[in-house]
Amino acid sequence: NGPVLALVGATGAVGGVMIDIINGRESVPWGEIRLIASPRSAGKKLTVRGAELTVLALAPEVFDGVDVAMFDVPDAVSAEWAPIAAARGAIAVDNSGAFRMDPEVPLVVPEVNADAIAVRPKGIIANPNCTTLSMMAALGALHREFGLRELVVASYQAASGAGQEGIDRLHAEIEAVAGKQLGARAGDVREALEAAGLSVEDTPFTAPLAMNVVPWAGSLRDGGWSSEELKVRNESRKILGIPDLKVSATCVRVPVVTTHSLAVHAVFGSEVTVERAHEIFAAQPSIVLVDDPAKGSFPTPSDVVGGDPTYVGRVRQALDFPTALDFFVCGDNLRKGAALNTYEIAEELAVRG
Ligand code: 2RA
Numbered sequence: 227n228g229p230v231l232a233l234v235g236a237t238g239a240v241g242g243v244m245i246d247i248i249n250g251r252e253s254v255p256w257g258e259i260r261l262i263a264s265p266r267s268a269g270k271k272l273t274v275r276g277a278e279l280t281v282l283a284l285a286p287e288v289f290d291g292v293d294v295a296m297f298d299v300p301d302a303v304s305a306e307w308a309p310i311a312a313a314r315g316a317i318a319v320d321n322s323g324a325f326r327m328d329p330e331v332p333l334v335v336p337e338v339n340a341d342a343i344a345v346r347p348k349g350i351i352a353n354p355n356c357t358t359l360s361m362m363a364a365l366g367a368l369h370r371e372f373g374l375r376e377l378v379v380a381s382y383q384a385a386s387g388a389g390q391e392g393i394d395r396l397h398a399e400i401e402a403v404a405g406k407q408l409g410a411r412a413g414d415v416r417e418a419l420e421a422a423g424l425s426v427e428d429t430p431f432t433a434p435l436a437m438n439v440v441p442w443a444g445s446l447r448d449g450g451w452s453s454e455e456l457k458v459r460n461e462s463r464k465i466l467g468i469p470d471l472k473v474s475a476t477c478v479r480v481p482v483v484t485t486h487s488l489a490v491h492a493v494f495g496s497e498v499t500v501e502r503a504h505e506i507f508a509a510q511p512s513i514v515l516v517d518d519p520a521k522g523s524f525p526t527p528s529d530v531v532g533g534d535p536t537y538v539g540r541v542r543q544a545l546d547f548p549t550a551l552d553f554f555v556c557g558d559n560l561r562k563g564a565a566l567n568t569y570e571i572a573e574e575l576a577v578r579g
Pocket of ligand 1: 355356357383384386387388443444454
């Protein structure tokens, strides 16, 4: 019989995507799969690989006999429960922000730093933030060849990064502005939302998101940076193993339901060419290259949502920087950005025994 897998947060938005991923796999290495959620959701029945499973209430005993426990829950829940799962003998693979920068917890993207999973003194492995993750497969592949030195990025983040609340809010805002001739006068979108009962006091996005872009994600940190921008910087350094990588990020929310995009300016230690970058991207199984602008061919969120790969396009050799590439990436923030990468770490653990 194979190892025992637990999914904590089975009834949440990412948990649902995780179950879709497990159901979509041709085969799985697991002898048993346990679904776990808050006591409020316990007792629900969900179908996993043809079997109807009852969701168990989160409690220390549910981790007994578990080999790998994936956590898709808020930071505070992970902070409390991942160590409990580890103390009961499970390896916790955590998708929250609770442990990502803990020096005793590896931060893993399997196609970039899979070997890091072997050193996990706390029995916990962390999954990166979806914004960082969306560009990591591409940057990891280029770094191996050219040696990354500096990174300047702007993100274009989807509403589902803010969970179901974010998805619901964007849908409600789009409904409120649909069919109206808005966008030619400052404040008219905001007024239309207020008139529809959608106060900006209640939005997770700080400002109207429909018909708009919002240069903000996360919470305020020193120097005017957002927590999301600092995550991009700190997590990129840790995953790529470049502690002094120079990073500057601007994180922006856009009216897209799911799939984060990033415009990346990456400076390397040696000269780069578009041809070689294309070859490197084409050779990486988790990357799909969509790069023929003469034919209008480049990745966009609405064309790639629901897919597992990282989509890369608009690859250009920066005109004034001989060692720099500019490119555009799109990645489904709920799949590779969250559930899929977590599951890939769990699979890697199963493969390595
Ligand atoms: C966001 N990256 O997009 C965050 C979610 N983890 O809001």
